Amino acid sequence: MDRSQLLRGTLDAAVLAVVAEQDGYGYDVLRRLRGAGLSDVGDASVYGTLRRLYGGGALTSYVMPSDEGPHRRYYGITDLGRAQLDEARTTWGDFAETLTGLLETVEVTA
Amino acid sequence: VSATTTDRPDVEAYLAAVRDELADLRPNERDDLLAEVEASLHDAAEESDAPIAARLGPPADFAAELRAAAGLAPDTAPPSSPRRDRLATAWRSPRTASLKRVLVELAPIWWVARAYVVVALVAWAFDVDWSITAPFVPTVGIGGPGSAGTGLLLLAIAVALSVAHGVRERRRGRPGTLSVAANVFLALAALPLGGDLVERASNRAPTSVYVESPPIPGLALDGVQVENIYPYSREGRLMLDVLLYDQNGVPLNVRPEDGDPSRRVLQAADGTDLFNAFPIRFFEAGTATVAKPGAAPAIRWSPVVTPPLKRSPKR
Numbered sequence: 062m063d064r065s066q067l068l069r070g071t072l073d074a075a076v077l078a079v080v081a082e083q084d085g086y087g088y089d090v091l092r093r094l095r096g097a098g099l100s101d102v103g104d105a106s107v108y109g110t111l112r113r114l115y116g117g118g119a120l121t122s123y124v125m126p127s128d129e130g131p132h133r134r135y136y137g138i139t140d141l142g143r144a145q146l147d148e149a150r151t152t153w154g155d156f157a158e159t160l161t162g163l164l165e166t167v168e169v170t171a
Numbered sequence: 172v173s174a175t176t177t178d179r180p181d182v183e184a185y186l187a188a189v190r191d192e193l194a195d196l197r198p199n200e201r202d203d204l205l206a207e208v209e210a211s212l213h214d215a216a217e218e219s220d221a222p223i224a225a226r227l228g229p230p231a232d233f234a235a236e237l238r239a240a241a242g243l244a245p246d247t248a249p250p251s252s253p254r255r256d257r258l259a260t261a262w263r264s265p266r267t268a269s270l271k272r273v274l275v276e277l278a279p280i281w282w283v284a285r286a287y288v289v290v291a292l293v294a295w296a297f298d299v300d301w302s303i304t305a306p307f308v309p310t311v312g313i314g315g316p317g318s319a320g321t322g323l324l325l326l327a328i329a330v331a332l333s334v335a336h337g338v339r340e341r342r343r344g345r346p347g348t349l350s351v352a353a354n355v356f357l358a359l360a361a362l363p364l365g366g367d368l369v370e371r372a373s374n375r376a377p378t379s380v381y382v383e384s385p386p387i388p389g390l391a392l393d394g395v396q397v398e399n400i401y402p403y404s405r406e407g408r409l410m411l412d413v414l415l416y417d418q419n420g421v422p423l424n425v426r427p428e429d430g431d432p433s434r435r436v437l438q439a440a441d442g443t444d445l446f447n448a449f450p451i452r453f454f455e456a457g458t459a460t461v462a463k464p465g466a467a468p469a470i471r472w473s474p475v476v477t478p479p480l481k482r483s484p485k486r
Contacts, residue, residue: 087207091211103236105235105240106236106239108211109204109240110241112203
């Protein structure tokens, strides 16, 4: 199964989940996604997704001075983002359950 | 856009390449995206010394992924160079619009100029002379060389036609393709023409003209033919059969070729004719006698008071 195809449909939820846990800046979000096991997530995908979620109102953003180097743009989750995350949880839960059931059934019969 | 500074030129180059790839996006949209990318790439670069392109892949792929994730339309436009895109943006800018308005206001100046270019080109093509008094005006046909009259008339007609054409085009709105091409051609032709005119003006023709005439045959004094020479001694006596030579010892032969049988031509012992004997005398018709050997034109004579030269004793 092509993981990149799966990621494409689920990255919004993953990013929302990471930011909901703790506010973060772009590279920080990327690192935490990778740390959580999505090692093959693309840099550009994460940055693009952050901007799109921010543009759609699911994320808020603010600038924080950093100790070393330039100021960093942090993203935090909004109420809208939280609602989207809840919806994604439900959708994914149902989907994963269904697919898991399907795959196990097929494996048994085969 | 953050005020990021870096000592990683590869990061800057990568960002520039990505920016070019996103050239078709609206500027604020692109800046937002790039600000995010820029900060993150610098963060990433701090953690690794590996070349950024090795980790992130080609900028074009990165830009495409960024675009897709951000939910922006892929760049479907034909691969337009960022430079052309910038040009197009500049072309639509309000500053350019006001400049274009000013240029349209000034167009009549060009209408006059192009009329001149047309006349000058024709003058060039037919290699006509240019007026001497007014070096910018070609002379045409009547009026004689150097006269500006007909050239000015022609210019006036050309200007009138050109302005009329310009007004008509302006009323119609958009100029025709042919008209645009003609204007471009004339504008290009104006460049070498301008150079030629500057040259013409800088070595402007002199106001007085020297007419080069063919050299006068025989003897001449200040351009006037000398028909005969009457030598007088310092005592005021007309001398006859005086042989004259120039500074190189060349005999001052006068009309040796005309073969006039009435001319009394002296002869040397070796048989040569002496055409440099003065005054030239003429025989009476049909004879070999000179009627009045001492005849001479009236001269104003006054005794010479300068002491005569003494020959050196040696000679």
